[in-house]
Amino acid sequence: MSSTTPDALDLFAGEQVITCRDDATGLRAVIAIDDTTLGPGFGGVRWRPYPSQAAAVAEAQRLAAAMTLKHALADLPYGGAKSVVIADGPLPLDGSPERVRLMEAYSRFIARTGGTYIPGVDMGTTMSDMQTIRDAGARAFCDEVDPGPYTAAGAYAAMRAGVRHRLGSGMDGVRVLVQGAGHVGAALAALAAADGAQVTVSDIDPPRAAAVAESVGGTTVAPDEVIAADCDVLAPCAVARVITSDNVADLKASVVAGAANDTLDTPEVAQQLAAAGVTFVPDFMANAGGVIQVHAGQVGWSEEELRDRLERIGDRVEQVLVGADERDVTPVRAALDLAAAHIESHRR
Numbered sequence: 001m002s003s004t005t006p007d008a009l010d011l012f013a014g015e016q017v018i019t020c021r022d023d024a025t026g027l028r029a030v031i032a033i034d035d036t037t038l039g040p041g042f043g044g045v046r047w048r049p050y051p052s053q054a055a056a057v058a059e060a061q062r063l064a065a066a067m068t069l070k071h072a073l074a075d076l077p078y079g080g081a082k083s084v085v086i087a088d089g090p091l092p093l094d095g096s097p098e099r100v101r102l103m104e105a106y107s108r109f110i111a112r113t114g115g116t117y118i119p120g121v122d123m124g125t126t127m128s129d130m131q132t133i134r135d136a137g138a139r140a141f142c143d144e145v146d147p148g149p150y151t152a153a154g155a156y157a158a159m160r161a162g163v164r165h166r167l168g169s170g171m172d173g174v175r176v177l178v179q180g181a182g183h184v185g186a187a188l189a190a191l192a193a194a195d196g197a198q199v200t201v202s203d204i205d206p207p208r209a210a211a212v213a214e215s216v217g218g219t220t221v222a223p224d225e226v227i228a229a230d231c232d233v234l235a236p237c238a239v240a241r242v243i244t245s246d247n248v249a250d251l252k253a254s255v256v257a258g259a260a261n262d263t264l265d266t267p268e269v270a271q272q273l274a275a276a277g278v279t280f281v282p283d284f285m286a287n288a289g290g291v292i293q294v295h296a297g298q299v300g301w302s303e304e305e306l307r308d309r310l311e312r313i314g315d316r317v318e319q320v321l322v323g324a325d326e327r328d329v330t331p332v333r334a335a336l337d338l339a340a341a342h343i344e345s346h347r348r
């Protein structure tokens with residue numbers, strides 16, 4: 001498993017890094033395969049601009065390493081991988097001929113990995129992109145079902161476990177602030193509200209925040225007031241690295257549990273949160289619902305079995321939080337150790 005940060009590029013942090021260049025379509029992409037001990041590397045395709053090639057490689061590696069952890073802790077037979085497509089301007093519209101040709105070209109590169117890399121959706125890519133990749137010959141996941149609601153269901157199981165552990169209560173009356181009212185955040189807000197939580201929503205798109213807040217009988221808060229807002233639970237469901245050494249002291253929440261990847265700016269923030277008495281539910285545990293749903297589709301689990309597996313995210317979170325307390329380490333450390341032990345036990 002790698003521990004790459006964007007500031008320190010290490011091309012050998014994981015098993016493999018593949019760069020892809022196609023001059024006919026302008027495709028520039030990076031596939032990072034972090035660890036295939038548990039199975040083929042599965043991870044989404046992120047499509048966005050990058051300040052440099054190094055930044056694109058580092059992000060692919062970092063996200064791939066998180067997928068290794070996510071699959072290990074969710075007991076799924078996949079390794080960790082991720083890829084990025086470097087955008088050099090606004091993305092072509094979904095379904096446009098330009099976009100289809102680019103994804104077809106990308107499919108040919110993915111096929112060359114011989115099934116070691118299986119793509120799915122991530123920021124910037126869609127189910128129809130995965131259909132294009134699949135139809136052009138490579139294996140692809142997330143081509144038929146939006147994983148968002150399943151990610152939300154898993155994140156909610158994780159949140160409930162965090163609240164039970166830290167506050168000793170259920171969700172009734174608990175003040176939950178959801179940052180990001182998108183696919184996952186909106187569904188998570190609805191689940192919490194249905195259990196009696198008082199929900200506040202924030203989004204850089206104010207009408208979207210207002211619509212979700214209204215639908216759950218909640219309120220809104222401005223994006224720049226999220227960290228210091230009065231709440232019991234902060235659920236980051238938007239961008240990465242929202243909790244930093246500089247703002248950790250401003251947090252009012254006693255539990256941080258959400259779906260956004262890479263919530264903590266640096267590893268040190270996990271210790272700072274613990275020192276401040278804030279229970280941090282590792283994001284790579286909380287946001288595994290989407291990959292669990294993908295696997296359910298592959299192996300044909302019933303809806304009941306799928307729901308049961310999503311609920312088990314909460315059991316695993318509880319196990320990690322108790323273990324962290326017993327060993328006097330952070331939940332992130334406890335989760336990393338559990339994942340490493342799981343992967344080691346599967347090493348051939």
Ligand SMILES: NC(=O)c1ccc[n+]([C@@H]2O[C@H](COP(=O)([O-])OP(=O)(O)OC[C@H]3O[C@@H](n4cnc5c(N)ncnc54)[C@H](O)[C@@H]3O)[C@@H](O)[C@H]2O)c1
Nearest residue numbers: 147148151180182183184203204237238259260261287290
């Ligand atoms: N969709 C999934 O199944 C899934 C799975 C695992 C992890 N995640 C992670 O969860 C997060 C949310 O995913 P999603 O699918 O809901 O994305 P989305 O694009 O549907 O929604 C994200 C929302 O966040 C808002 N936003 C962006 N920047 C913001 C900011 N600074 N403050 C407040 N709001 C902001 C956007 O306007 C948008 O409404 C992402 O970090 C994603 O990587 C998603």
